[in-house]
Amino acid sequence: MIDNIERTTAIGDAMVDIRAIDAAGIDRDAVELIRRRLLELAELRELFPWSDFPADESKDGSTLYLLSQDEDHRLALYIQSVNDTTEAPPHDHLTWACIVGLEGEEINCRYDNVAGGGPPQVSEKIAIRRNTGIAFLPDDVHSIHVKGGALNFHCYGHDLLDLPARNYWADDAQEWRTMKVQFPVIDARS
Secondary structure, three states: OOOOHHHHHHHHHHHHHHHHHHHOOOOHHHHHHHHHHHHHHHOOHHHOOHHHOOOOOOOOOEEEEEEEEOOOOEEEEEEEEEOOEEEEEEEOOOOOEEEEEEEEEEEEEEEEOOOOOOOOEEEEEEEEOEOOEEEEOOOOOEEEEEEEEEEEEEEEEEOHHHOOOEEEEEOOOOEEEEEOOOOOEEEOOO
């Protein structure tokens, strides 16, 4: 990873704006504003080349790079790099989340019917590509499906590794379970 002052400055400027939106209170309109601000950051594509964020093939083909995180573990920005294929089952985040595309394609499915405890029902499928993104509130449920690789911003109202156990749908058992995120994150802050 190269030291890139311009990239560090662009990330810092975006996070100042995102902090201001977050401080005013989070609702659908606020996460939409955060999504738009991340789309602006993604326009600086030359600052985020895939070559600087390679996926580690020794794991599941997906690598998470930490770009920014507040000292109190709030407001974390990552790049997720997927070499070829990865999936995440229907899950919540317990905090707001925004995903914005840089390269490739990540299919996100939104789900309904999660409050009743039964199987989640897909309400919408969204292809996250360059110049597109999606925003979630803490109790929204989605799944991720990547084939052919993807490079995306993932921004959260709280550091993923510091969150309590999150909820996910275990399709094999046909029940909701909890999971604690424990995957490795590469610190890519300058």
